[in-house]
Amino acid sequence: MRRATIRDVAAAAGVSIGTASKALNGQGKLRAETRERVAAAAQELGFAPNTLAQALLAGRSYTVGLITTDSFGRFSIPVMLGAEDALGIGQISVFMCDTRDDPEREERYVEMLAARRVDGLIVAGRRIEPRAPVRTGPGIPVVYAMTQPANGHGPAVLPDDEGGGRLAAEHLLAIGRRRIAHITGPERFLNARLRARGFAAALLAAGVEPCGHTRYGEWTERWGREAAGQLLADRPDAIFCGSDQIARGVADTLRAVGRRIPEDVALVGFDNWAPMALGALPPLTSVDMCLEEVGRVAAGYLLAGISGDPAHGVHTVPCRLVVRESSGG
Amino acid sequence: MRRATIRDVAAAAGVSIGTASKALNGQGKLRAETRERVAAAAQELGFAPNTLAQALLAGRSYTVGLITTDSFGRFSIPVMLGAEDALGIGQISVFMCDTRDDPEREERYVEMLAARRVDGLIVAGRRIEPRAPVRTGPGIPVVYAMTQPANGHGPAVLPDDEGGGRLAAEHLLAIGRRRIAHITGPERFLNARLRARGFAAALLAAGVEPCGHTRYGEWTERWGREAAGQLLADRPDAIFCGSDQIARGVADTLRAVGRRIPEDVALVGFDNWAPMALGALPPLTSVDMCLEEVGRVAAGYLLAGISGDPAHGVHTVPCRLVVRESSGG
DNA sequence: GTGAAAGCGCTAACAG
DNA sequence: CTGTTAGCGCTTTCAC
Numbered sequence: 001m002r003r004a005t006i007r008d009v010a011a012a013a014g015v016s017i018g019t020a021s022k023a024l025n026g027q028g029k030l031r032a033e034t035r036e037r038v039a040a041a042a043q044e045l046g047f048a049p050n051t052l053a054q055a056l057l058a059g060r061s062y063t064v065g066l067i068t069t070d071s072f073g074r075f076s077i078p079v080m081l082g083a084e085d086a087l088g089i090g091q092i093s094v095f096m097c098d099t100r101d102d103p104e105r106e107e108r109y110v111e112m113l114a115a116r117r118v119d120g121l122i123v124a125g126r127r128i129e130p131r132a133p134v135r136t137g138p139g140i141p142v143v144y145a146m147t148q149p150a151n152g153h154g155p156a157v158l159p160d161d162e163g164g165g166r167l168a169a170e171h172l173l174a175i176g177r178r179r180i181a182h183i184t185g186p187e188r189f190l191n192a193r194l195r196a197r198g199f200a201a202a203l204l205a206a207g208v209e210p211c212g213h214t215r216y217g218e219w220t221e222r223w224g225r226e227a228a229g230q231l232l233a234d235r236p237d238a239i240f241c242g243s244d245q246i247a248r249g250v251a252d253t254l255r256a257v258g259r260r261i262p263e264d265v266a267l268v269g270f271d272n273w274a275p276m277a278l279g280a281l282p283p284l285t286s287v288d289m290c291l292e293e294v295g296r297v298a299a300g301y302l303l304a305g306i307s308g309d310p311a312h313g314v315h316t317v318p319c320r321l322v323v324r325e326s327s328g329g
Numbered sequence: 330m331r332r333a334t335i336r337d338v339a340a341a342a343g344v345s346i347g348t349a350s351k352a353l354n355g356q357g358k359l360r361a362e363t364r365e366r367v368a369a370a371a372q373e374l375g376f377a378p379n380t381l382a383q384a385l386l387a388g389r390s391y392t393v394g395l396i397t398t399d400s401f402g403r404f405s406i407p408v409m410l411g412a413e414d415a416l417g418i419g420q421i422s423v424f425m426c427d428t429r430d431d432p433e434r435e436e437r438y439v440e441m442l443a444a445r446r447v448d449g450l451i452v453a454g455r456r457i458e459p460r461a462p463v464r465t466g467p468g469i470p471v472v473y474a475m476t477q478p479a480n481g482h483g484p485a486v487l488p489d490d491e492g493g494g495r496l497a498a499e500h501l502l503a504i505g506r507r508r509i510a511h512i513t514g515p516e517r518f519l520n521a522r523l524r525a526r527g528f529a530a531a532l533l534a535a536g537v538e539p540c541g542h543t544r545y546g547e548w549t550e551r552w553g554r555e556a557a558g559q560l561l562a563d564r565p566d567a568i569f570c571g572s573d574q575i576a577r578g579v580a581d582t583l584r585a586v587g588r589r590i591p592e593d594v595a596l597v598g599f600d601n602w603a604p605m606a607l608g609a610l611p612p613l614t615s616v617d618m619c620l621e622e623v624g625r626v627a628a629g630y631l632l633a634g635i636s637g638d639p640a641h642g643v644h645t646v647p648c649r650l651v652v653r654e655s656s657g658g
Numbered sequence: 659g660t661g662a663a664a665g666c667g668c669t670a671a672c673a674g
Numbered sequence: 675c676t677g678t679t680a681g682c683g684c685t686t687t688c689a690c
Contacts, residue, residue, distance in 0.1 A: 002468075048440065048444045050446060051444045052381050052384050055381050056381045066425070071406075072401065072406050073406075077400075094424065096424070114377060117380070139332070225610075245604060245608060276604070279574055279578070280550075281550075
């Protein structure tokens with residue numbers, strides 16, 4: 001059984017196609033009785049307008065493409081959910097495209113999305129490093145989320161990593177710690193450097209010397225365990241970790257040598273990745289990047305761009321500190 | 330600058346619209362020279378056919394909807410990636426819809442997808458329990474992945490949890506363990522019961538008594554720590570855990586009481602969730618549900634359904650055991 | 659070989 | 675108030 005078209009509805013209601021259209025869209029001047037008759041027929045036939053036809057006519061599709069390089073991993077998922085949220089269920093639909101970090105795939109996706117006449121594009125990443133901008137035809141607005149275009153053009157929305165580092169340091173200072181160390185991921189990651197910078201700035205502002213230098217390494221538990229071992233000699237009373245995974249590794253080592261958390265050493269992680277942070281012993285205080293908000297904001301800029309009011313430059317979404325037992329609640 | 334249409338291409342090449350269409354699609358009989366001229370014009374103008382118009386004409390859109398109740402979490406993401414894979418980049422595009430487990434949202438999404446004339450629907454979940462079937466109009470094939478419809482209609486693709494439990498038990502038996510315990514999630518989860526059943530069946534087949542009863546609890550590290558404590562009195566030499574998180578909790582407790590892994594107690598987890606399994610001390614042997622494969626298979630059935638050859642009933646994708654240090658691999 | 663015309667489903671302008 | 679018409683961009687007969 002074919003889906004009902006407006007022609008069927010018109011026939012069933014005994015009116016012309018044009019009248020049916022007006023009745024269904026509340027346009028023009030019609031007798032109330034006619035409207036009702038058409039509505040009833042539509043209801044009866046389970047009519048829903050063919051979005052494709054509407055889009056063809058309107059010249060826009062009420063869809064956007066969401067491209068990620070991240071295999072829709074831990075970082076782009078929340079961004080995506082926030083974006084979906086902001087685009088409004090049923091209003092604008094989202095084409096999901098995962099490039100697997102392959103530039104060729106990305107190009108194919110961009111072409112396909114252009115052919116589908118998407119109204120705009122969100123490009124999400126897992127690293128905030130500048131990347132090659134996507135090349136879309138003219139007239140398709142693009143917003144970057146959790147990544148940014150190398151040319152500096154095109155609006156981008158990023159978490160405020162530096163602010164997150166500051167938040168962590170201020171919290172540890174506020175609970176009275178003065179020998180605060182920092183263990184984090186690879187130095188080549190911009191977000192690692194930014195977090196370290198925010199952390200250092202907050203200590204400096206408080207007139208507190210950092211406990212040892214920033215230890216760059218990997219984003220793994222193993223590195224956390226190892227770095228914590230190296231660091232014990234410095235006798236820290238708090239450690240700010242660049243990720244929850246690192247924090248868990250640190251906790252393992254502290255526990256193994258009999259240091260109590262948070263009594264002897266307070267711990268703050270980063271990412272607020274629920275299964276990691278909550279499962280830890282004890283549960284981790286952690287900095288949350290509010291990635292859903294990043295996605296929402298990015299989608300908002302995209303909508304603005306679609307309505308002809310494009311945003312520019314890099315926008316930053318503040319982080320949020322979630323306090324749990326690892327820093328004494 | 331407007332995007333080029335086939336009309337522009339035709340004009341630039343000095344042919345009619347119909348001829349341009351034929352040239353671009355390799356249809357009909359045309360002089361080679363004409364084809365080339367049209368192709369050149371298209372190239373020149375950066376022409377790409379408007380998919381919307383093609384879809385309108387063809388009566389199908391070359392899109393599918395992917396609905397998940399899971400907030401695109403840990404389970405539906407891989408399913409989605411596998412599906413995307415099978416649908417072929419640029420061939421069929423995927424509309425992403427996250428219902429947040431809200432039936433009303435789901436209904437709105439289904440309507441919207443029908444209005445967009447998707448060729449089919451994949452419904453993904455995070456639990457394999459039967460769920461209320463989605464109500465689509467006639468003619469839209471639906472495949473369930475990692476969930477199944479309560480009415481038993483409609484094809485579904487599930488991981489083989491029972492086989493996974495068997496796999497774990499057989500592995501532990503093969504490395505010589507005979508006092509094998511099982512700690513898992515809530516009994517109300519079908520997958521927990523299935524895994525337990527497969528596990529028990531394998532032990533029975535080998536003539537080995539299980540070490541204590543199956544301990545149902547939660548899918549958390551905390552439960553793993555607690556259950557391991559209860560279980561120590563039974564002196565197990567191996568523990569099969571219903572999730573990697575549980576396994577990590579178990580490992581914590583074993584370490585705390587000085588039991589070595591895997592020498593004293595071998596450990597097998599479930600999910601093969603990389604950050605959890607690899608970060609553990611030692612890294613966990615784990616059963617992988619091959620969710621990408623689940624997604625691929627589901628997409629395959631959907632494609633079959635779209636071509637008028639619908640699949641029926643529940644299909645199962647085998648699990649895979651990934652051996653790491655926690656079972657002496 | 660190529661062009662003209664019809665039509666996919668819908669909306670908007672214009673007649674009546 | 676309602677019906678007719680044109681046209682969004684494309685493909686596909688069917689004439690020439």
